[in-house]
Amino acid sequence: MSGKFRKTTEILDDFVNLMNNIQKRRMSEMESYVKILNAVKYIGGTVLIIGIVIFLYVFFVTDYSSVTGIGIGTVMGAAFIFLMGVFLVASEEMVTKIKK
Template identity: 75%
Template sequence: MKNEKLLNATKYVGASTLLIGIAIFLYGFFVSDYSYITGIGIGTVMGAVFIFLMGVFLVATEEMIDNTKKKEKMYSKF
């Protein structure tokens, strides 16, 4: 339950940041005469991917820790 909340939050934050980054990139590439806006868009897209990957990593790590604790409880009964 707790992992689903973190994964959903990561998904929504990552998706919104990705859409903002794509919009900034497209504006900088096609509309604006300033090339640094394109770089800001690329950086925002990379940040969105990083946020999503870190969130998935945290959820996977927490799941592995929970599974290890369950196994320790199971083996401590014997």
């Protein structure tokens, strides 16, 4: 009886170790997604702040109204960078889920 019990516990231990390994692998994949999202967030935020500063400076301080478009374009570029980053992370995650 003790032999069967020991074999059962070994099987359960192997199963628990397997599940832990799967969880660790998923965590490392999620860390890479989080790193990419953080990079996109900081780059997009920096470009957004630069665009807002350019727009406000040109609109309120200088008389060069033709340069206002550069500020607006920078803000739109920041939004585009952020959305593309989120899209790429989401599509990469979906591709890896489909492969498994």
